[in-house]
Amino acid sequence: MAARTARPSLYISVDIEADGPIPGPYSMISFGAAVAGRQDGGSYTAADPEAHTFYRELRPISEVFVPEALAVSGLDRDRLVREGADPDAAMAEFRTWVREVSAGAQPVMCGYPASFDWTFLYWYLMRFGGESPFGHSGCLDMKTLYATKARVPLRAAVKGRMPRELLSRRPHTHHALDDAVEQAELMSNLMLWQP
Structure with missing residues (x-):
C-alpha cells in the first residue's frame, strides 16, 4: 500500500484582542491574521508577512468586560458597540480569506502563545x-515549537531568552494585525532555525 502524501501546510499567524479571559461571557474585540509561510514536506518557505493579511474589529457580544483586559488593546468599547463588525459577517469573511490564501494547502493557525488566541x-x-477552516486542531503553538527546538522547559520559552536573530524587529503594539505580522516573522524564523 502506497503511503499517503500529506498536503502542504500554510501557516497563518493570528493575534486576537479580547475584553476578558474566556469567550462567551467576554468578547473578542479584534483579530488580525498574516500568512507566515508554507511547509511542503521538509521544506519551509517564508512569506512576506504583510502580503496577505486580514483584520477586523468586532462588535462585543455581551455587556460584560474586564476593564484591564480591554485597556490592553486601547480600543474604545463604545465605538465597537456602534461600529464594530457583526461577528457572523466577520467570521464568514475570515473563512473565505483563509480558504483563498491556503488554496492547495492545509491552513494551520499559529500564535505565540497560541492557547489564548486559538480559544477565542x-x-x-x-x-x-x-465551521473552522483549520478543523478542530489545526493550531501550532510557537512557544512549544521554540521550547522543543531549543530543548528548554516550556516555562523558559520566553521571548526575552530567545536568540535575537529569532525575534522580529517589529514592535509588539497590542494591535491585532501588527502583532500577527510580528508573530508571522517569528514563526518563519523558528521554522528555519537550526539551533
Missing part, C-alpha cells in the same frame, strides 16, 4: 457559522 478564534468560528 475557534469558539468564534464555531459559534458564528459553525
